Amino acid sequence: xxxxxxxxxxxxxxxxxxxxxxxxxxxxxxxxxxxxxxxxxxxxxxxxxxxxxxxxxxxxxxxxxxxxxxxxxxxxxxxxxxxxxxxxxxxxxxxxxxxxxxxxxxxxxxxxxxxxxxxxxxxxxxxxxxxxxxxxxxxxxxxxxxxxxxxxxxxxxxxxxxxxxxxxxxxxxxxxxxxxxxxxxxxxxxxxxxxxxxxxxxxxxxxxxxxxxxxxxxxxxxxxxxxxxxxxxxxxxxxxxxxxxxxxxxxxxxxxxxxxxxxxxxxxxxxxxxxxxxxxxxxxxxxxxxxxxxxxxxxxxxxx
Amino acid sequence: xxxxxxxxxxxxxxxxxxxxxxxxxxxxxxxxxxxxxxxxxxxxxxxxxxxxxxxxxxxxxxxxxxxxxxxxxxxxxxxxxxxxxxxxxxxxxxxxxxxxxxxxxxxxxxxxxxxxxxxxxxxxxxxxxxxxxxxxxxxxxxxxxxxxxxxxxxxxxxxxxxxxxxxxxxxxxxxxxxxxxxxxxxxxxxxxxxxxxxxxxxxxxxxxxxxxxx
Numbered sequence: 234x235x236x237x238x239x240x241x242x243x244x245x246x247x248x249x250x251x252x253x254x255x256x257x258x259x260x261x262x263x264x265x266x267x268x269x270x271x272x273x274x275x276x277x278x279x280x281x282x283x284x285x286x287x288x289x290x291x292x293x294x295x296x297x298x299x300x301x302x303x304x305x306x307x308x309x310x311x312x313x314x315x316x317x318x319x320x321x322x323x324x325x326x327x328x329x330x331x332x333x334x335x336x337x338x339x340x341x342x343x344x345x346x347x348x349x350x351x352x353x354x355x356x357x358x359x360x361x362x363x364x365x366x367x368x369x370x371x372x373x374x375x376x377x378x379x380x381x382x383x384x385x386x387x388x389x390x391x392x393x394x395x396x397x398x399x400x401x402x403x404x405x406x407x408x409x410x411x412x413x414x415x416x417x418x419x420x421x422x423x424x425x426x427x428x429x430x431x432x433x434x435x436x437x438x439x440x441x442x443x444x445x446x447x448x449x450x451x452x453x454x455x456x457x458x459x460x461x462x463x464x465x466x467x468x469x470x471x472x473x474x475x476x477x478x479x480x481x482x483x484x485x486x487x488x489x490x491x492x493x494x495x496x497x498x499x500x501x502x503x504x505x506x507x508x509x510x511x512x513x514x515x516x517x518x519x520x521x522x523x524x525x526x527x528x529x530x531x532x533x534x535x536x537x
Numbered sequence: 538x539x540x541x542x543x544x545x546x547x548x549x550x551x552x553x554x555x556x557x558x559x560x561x562x563x564x565x566x567x568x569x570x571x572x573x574x575x576x577x578x579x580x581x582x583x584x585x586x587x588x589x590x591x592x593x594x595x596x597x598x599x600x601x602x603x604x605x606x607x608x609x610x611x612x613x614x615x616x617x618x619x620x621x622x623x624x625x626x627x628x629x630x631x632x633x634x635x636x637x638x639x640x641x642x643x644x645x646x647x648x649x650x651x652x653x654x655x656x657x658x659x660x661x662x663x664x665x666x667x668x669x670x671x672x673x674x675x676x677x678x679x680x681x682x683x684x685x686x687x688x689x690x691x692x693x694x695x696x697x698x699x700x701x702x703x704x705x706x707x708x709x710x711x712x713x714x715x716x717x718x719x720x721x722x723x724x725x726x727x728x729x730x731x732x733x734x735x736x737x738x739x740x741x742x743x744x745x746x747x748x749x750x751x
Contacts, residue, residue, distance in 0.1 A: 290609065418630055422623045424616070425607050431584055432602035433674065434624025478652075480612035481619060483629035 236476070236491035243498040244268055251505060262396065270394025270459050271497040273403045275469075277451040279493025280410055280486070282466025283473065284448045287482045288342070288423050291350045293530070295467035296452040297515075299357030301337045302461035303364040305453050306387065308333030310371055323398070330457035333364075334449035342445060388513035389460035391501050402458045409447050409454075410490065416443050417483035424480055462497075463515040468525045469493035538597055538677060538706055544580055544590035553577060553729040559678070562721035563701050564708045565737070573729040574710040578602060578680045581708070597677045597706065599624060604682035606667055610656035617666045618642050618651065621673030638673050644699055645669040646692075664688060668696055677705045685709050685716055694719055714742055 247268040253259040278296060285294035296302045312329025337360060345353045368387065375383065386393045395402075413420070419440045422430035431437045455462065473489025474480055500517040540559040545552070553573040559581075568574045579585040581592070582602030594600075601624065608617055618638040619630050642648045647665035650658055658666070664684065671679055679700065685693055697719030700707040708724075709716070717723060723740040725733040733740070 290607065292609075414629060416627045418623060419627045421616075421630075422620050424609055424612060425620055426605065428584060429603070429606050429620075430623065432582055432604065432680075433620055434599070434601055434676075436627075478613060480609055480616045481630070484616075484619075486629070 236488060236495070240491050240494040240498065243495055243502065244272060247271065247498055247502050247505075250502070266394050266396040266399050267391045267501065268498065269399050269403055270391035271501045272494055273394070273399070273406050274391065274455045274459050274462055275465065275494035275497030276410055276490050277406045277455040278462060278466040279469030279473070279489050279496075280413060281448050281451045281455075282493075283470040283482055283486060283489045284413070284420065284444055285466070286470050287420055288444050288448075289345055289350065289353060290424065290426070291354065292471070293354060293467065295464070296334075296448070296455075297461060297463035297465075298361070298467060299337070299341060299354070300360030300362075300364060301334050301341075301357070301449070301452050302456050302463070303361045303368070304337045305330045305333035305456040306461050307364040307368050307371070308336075309453075309457055310368060310383070310387075314371070314374065323395075327453070327457045331450065331453040334453040334456065335445070338445050338449040338452075342441070386460040389462040389515050390511055391459050391497070391514060392511060393459050395458060399458065402454050405454055406451060409451055412443065413447055414483075414486065416440060417486060420444065421481040421483045424482075459514075461515070462518065464518045464523070465493055465496055468518070469496060471525055539593075539595040540581065540597060540678060540706060541593040541595070542577075542581065542590070544577075544587035544592065546576060546580060546585070546587045548576065551576075551729060553580075555726070555729070555731050557724060557731050557734050559706050559708055560722060561704070561706055563697055563719065564706070564722040564724060565716055565720035566708060566710045566724045566726060567712065567714060567717070568710070568726035569712060572726040574726055575604060575682055576729075577726070578604065578682050578708065578710060581678070582680050594678070599674075599676040600678035600680065601671065601674045601676040602680040602682070603667060603671055603684065608655045608663070610654070612655050614642075614647065614650040614653050614655070614658070614666050617655070618647070618669045618673055621670035624674060624676070637675075638669070641672040642666070642669040645672060645696070661688070661692070668699070672699060672703065675703070679703065679705060679707045681707070681709045683710055683712075685711055685719075686713060690715065717742065 248260050248264050249255060251264060282295045286292055309326045309329035312325040316325025341353055341357060344356055419435040422433055422435045427437055469492045470489045472492045474485045477485040477488040479485050496518060500514060504511060504517055538561045543556045545554050553576050555577050566574050580587050582600060584602060615638060618641065619634060622630055622634040642651055645665045645668045647669045650662050650666055667684060671681060685696065717737060717740060720737045723735065723737050724731055
């Protein structure tokens with residue numbers, strides 16, 4: 234409960250605090266979209282991280298590490314360029330993001346049934362590199378004057394969150410989180426393996442479908458609105474599970490989401506107030522994320 | 538309550554061709570490795586489709602199967618028992634589920650392990666938590682694959698009593714013949730067929746022949 238108060242406090246601090254002071258115009262047009270971006274991304278990525286870690290039974294799974302975010306970025310950029318010709322670049326951006334995220338999520342789940350965790354993780358990292366490289370080449374085809382905004386989105390920044398469309402993104406993320414809650418008990422059983430879950434009476438066909446749809450839609454929405462943001466999806470589920478005292482998705486979900494929101498808002502607040510200008514949000518989040526990842530890697534290596 | 542099966546299933550070179558039934562009470566299914574115990578269990582659980590034959594569940598509304606059961610090393614004991622409540626709803630577990638989990642953990646002698654992390658528990662303690670999960674499922678048909686193996690005989694008798702008291706049909710597989718004293722019914726499988734089945738009282742251990750049973 235205190236987690237949610239803390240998250241709400243951070244949200245209002247984000248709105249109220251800034252160089253311009255208490256100025257309604259600035260709050261509505263600058264700080265609100267940005268705070269909403271942090272809130273939405275915090276929910277979307279922490280929940281996706283929790284879903285992927287549960288289903289892959291891999292504590293290092295995260296949409297950024299597994300290359301889902303970067304590939305979604307690549308496909309959204311490609312679609313953006315294609316759809317410019319029909320005058321709907323922004324819609325193309327979202328559709329492209331969804332296609333990329335869905336494709337990679339399906340591929341990784343397919344591989345996970347046939348290979349070990351290490352193979353899935355490595356494949357995800359390789360995909361991330363390949364997509365990152367392809368993005369750089371794709372950008373060569375864009376006229377330089379368009380690079381400014383795109384570059385911001387490519388780096389991952391809550392400042393890129395679109396003011397009007399943002400509400401639709403936030404509403405979609407809220408609906409997806411609600412859908413997750415409706416199948417949360419069944420997804421939780423996946424920590425014991427898919428067949429074990431089926432043996433306990435879980436409808437695994439439904440859960441597999443739900444997980445692919447929810448995880449890729451959440452990542453796609455986050456990528457299309459603020460760009461690829463790393464480590465949020467990795468760190469938040471671990472901290473959320475510790476606080477909840479449970480490894481089950483249904484019991485750790487509220488804590489994970491609250492932690493994700495707090496990390497996103499906190500990191501962005503810190504950046505706005507303490508740094509002379511914006512850096513990619515992943516840079517600040519990584520300060521928290523990297524130690525967590527290293528800790529788990531160490532434990533995994535020791536076979537604890 | 539009764540399950541009747543007459544099924545055939547081919548997996549590579551192996552062929553399962555089993556006929557029999559399960560009654561209310563504890564049925565022990567014996568057999569060597571590769572005798573078809575797990576395949577039969579999975580088909581009864583609905584996790585595998587038979588190639589031919591028929592399955593009848595008479596008065597059986599719910600069923601669970603516990604076999605390969607992975608648990609993340611840093612999961613808590615309570616998480617494991619709560620998994621048994623999966624079949625009741627897809628919504629998040631509620632207070633009732635937690636209460637039931639605690640009650641069944643107490644029955645299975647695992648109450649003190651609920652707050653412990655999985656990797657800190659011994660094999661026997663882990664087994665108790667899984668038994669508690671099986672009980673918490675409150676299913677009409679409970680299928681447990683090699684869950685009684687390597688268990689202390691006194692404690693095994695206790696578990697057998699708990700399973701019998703569920704009032705449903707419970708089937709366990711084993712390749713340790715000394716489990717037989719705990720069972721109501723015995724099914725012996727070999728090479729994919731049911732060699733013998735009947736009440737445990739009528740079961741003569743020497744009919745098995747195979748050296749590992751002597």
